[in-house]
Amino acid sequence: xxxxxxxxxxxxxxxxxxxxxxxxxxxxxxxxxxxxxxxxxxxxxxxxxxxxxxxxxxxxxxxxxxxxxxxxxxxxxxxxxxxxxxxxxxxxxxxxxxxxxxxxxxxxxxxxxxxxxxxxxxxxxxxxxxxxxxxxxxxxxxxxxxxxxxxxxxxxxxxxxxxxxxxxxxxxxxxxxxxxxxxxxxxxxxxxxxxxxxxxxxxxxxxxx
Numbered sequence: 414x415x416x417x418x419x420x421x422x423x424x425x426x427x428x429x430x431x432x433x434x435x436x437x438x439x440x441x442x443x444x445x446x447x448x449x450x451x452x453x454x455x456x457x458x459x460x461x462x463x464x465x466x467x468x469x470x471x472x473x474x475x476x477x478x479x480x481x482x483x484x485x486x487x488x489x490x491x492x493x494x495x496x497x498x499x500x501x502x503x504x505x506x507x508x509x510x511x512x513x514x515x516x517x518x519x520x521x522x523x524x525x526x527x528x529x530x531x532x533x534x535x536x537x538x539x540x541x542x543x544x545x546x547x548x549x550x551x552x553x554x555x556x557x558x559x560x561x562x563x564x565x566x567x568x569x570x571x572x573x574x575x576x577x578x579x580x581x582x583x584x585x586x587x588x589x590x591x592x593x594x595x596x597x598x599x600x601x602x603x604x605x606x607x608x609x610x611x612x613x614x615x616x617x618x619x620x621x622x
């Protein structure tokens with residue numbers, strides 16, 4: 414399988430590349446500067462400058478763009494929308510590394526985690542940016558997208574356990590009442606979805622057992 418990982422130099426992007434390479438996939442890192450991932454195929458280009466010819470021939474494109482500052486946060490929704498537009502009308506699937514804040518906390522899907530009183534104010538801008546990315550995917554036409562929400566406690570340096578649980582649109586905790594997953598185990602879920610195409614045109618969530 415041919416997989417392109419956009420923002421492959423990021424912490425999640427590097428782990429997705431590593432997971433896919435170790436499974437024997439043909440992986441291309443899309444980066445803006447020197448490649449820091451284990452991919453040997455590299456495209457040096459800003460995500461928003463990618464055109465259809467750059468992504469032709471891939472089976473899956475993974476959008477691993479992340480941002481935290483006010484200046485950079487627009488990159489999250491802008492990249493998701495741009496890639497959806499570029500891939501519209503093709504068979505190339507788009508998998509987007511998402512956020513947890515937009516997961517629903519009630520069965521009616523009228524309240525999201527980010528709307529609850531205990532949701533940290535510091536995370537609200539990032540959550541809103543990821544929410545806009547999801548909204549743009551839902552409003553897109555002709556693209557085979559998948560949006561994967563991590564658990565609320567998404568740990569960059571967490572241990573790779575090698576397993577995870579899946580849930581749908583609703584915020585879900587494990588048997589210990591925790592919503593946690595490491596970046597490494599999340600990367601497993603991304604590559605599993607690339608291989609299985611189990612949630613095309615859907616958002617689902619993942620968390621540690």
